[in-house]
Amino acid sequence: MSSEKTTLSTDDKKLVKELFLNSFFLENCYNYERQQGLGFALAMWPAIKRFWHTKEERAAALTRHMAIFNTTPHVVGAISGVAAALEREASENPEFDTSIINNVKVGLMGPFAGIGDSFFQGTLRIIASGIGISLCQQGSPLGPILFLLIFNIPHIIIRYFLTMVGYKSGTSLVEGARGGAILQKLSKGATIVGLMVIGGMSASMVALSTPLAMTIGETTFEMQSYLDQIFPSLLSLLYVFLMYGCLKKGMKATGILLMTIAIALVGAFFGFLA
Structure with a gap:
């Protein structure tokens, strides 16, 4: 109008x-x-x-x-x-x-x-x-x-x-x-647009992947490449759901942030997250 x-x-x-x-x-x-x-x-x-x-x-x-x-x-x-x-x-x-x-x-x-x-x-x-x-x-x-x-x-x-x-x-x-x-x-329209924006923000701001790979004979299979073929950014989506679940259970955002830092450090140290 x-x-x-x-x-x-x-x-x-x-x-x-x-x-x-x-x-x-x-x-x-x-x-x-x-x-x-x-x-x-x-x-x-x-x-x-x-x-x-x-x-x-x-x-x-x-x-x-x-x-x-x-x-x-x-x-x-x-x-x-x-x-x-x-x-x-x-x-x-x-x-x-x-x-x-x-x-x-x-x-x-x-x-x-x-x-x-x-x-x-x-x-x-x-x-x-x-x-x-x-x-x-x-x-x-x-x-x-x-x-x-x-x-x-x-x-x-x-x-x-x-x-x-x-x-x-x-x-x-x-x-x-x-x-x-x-x-x-x-x-209804504002809700749909709002959810689309939040979804886009989650996809662009949450980056999670794994460098895990298996070698069979002379062929190396990278797990992340197969995950991307099945469902791109699947790990990122699952972690968003994990954070949402923590929020629903009453966990504070600061606690989730510290948990994320801890998971990142542990994952990078043991080599199962990138």
């Missing part, structure tokens, strides 16, 4: 400004368990404080946004804007499924990360660095100043614009979905 059809009130514009400013906390306390989860929860606080009124409701919303999250910081405003609009709908509609919020976040963070990294890290930063380094080599103090200006002026403008567009788009979406079955379809 077109975000231009949604006109924001003065109060909404104030909220967008607060979301924009709080988005700079995104990478506060970045960690391997939840990555930017804590920073995103802090970035969402203006919306949570505005739309939820009891201590229990605010705690539930903060907990919801503490889930694992990771995207390019410069474009996070688009996602926090949509999430804020969904939080408002959740506070006004008792039948709203709050799981939609995190599913939409997960579905958006991957595509926006790809776009943000390509533009800001792969293009704008290189251009700004080239100009700044060239001036620094000439002994000009303008080098670092221009680097910061060339990179951050477009960054700040785009960051605010995306926050505005994200909130407008989320508002248009929930307004169009009221009174119909669209919310159910949205929930």
Whole structure:
């Protein structure tokens, strides 16, 4: 739905400004368990404080946004804007499924990360660095100043614009979905996209293989090559299931991380894992 059809009130514009400013906390306390989860929860606080009124409701919303999250910081405003609009709908509609919020976040963070990294890290930063380094080599103090200006002026403008567009788009979406079955379809679609993103992250970030091989006569059979022919990345998938099972049984993420390190060290030492 077109975000231009949604006109924001003065109060909404104030909220967008607060979301924009709080988005700079995104990478506060970045960690391997939840990555930017804590920073995103802090970035969402203006919306949570505005739309939820009891201590229990605010705690539930903060907990919801503490889930694992990771995207390019410069474009996070688009996602926090949509999430804020969904939080408002959740506070006004008792039948709203709050799981939609995190599913939409997960579905958006991957595509926006790809776009943000390509533009800001792969293009704008290189251009700004080239100009700044060239001036620094000439002994000009303008080098670092221009680097910061060339990179951050477009960054700040785009960051605010995306926050505005994200909130407008989320508002248009929930307004169009009221009174119909669209919310159910949205929930199902967001769940599917979220699971696809998590599956893709698991496949690309969990790498586990074995160098075990058997020699029969003059022929060497490498176990990993046969596993890849039957089911590529099978060991990685099994380890993801193992970690999921540990989480379901109440094991802390820190414990799973230490267990992973221990398995890696033991496997490398005895030569059955690579």
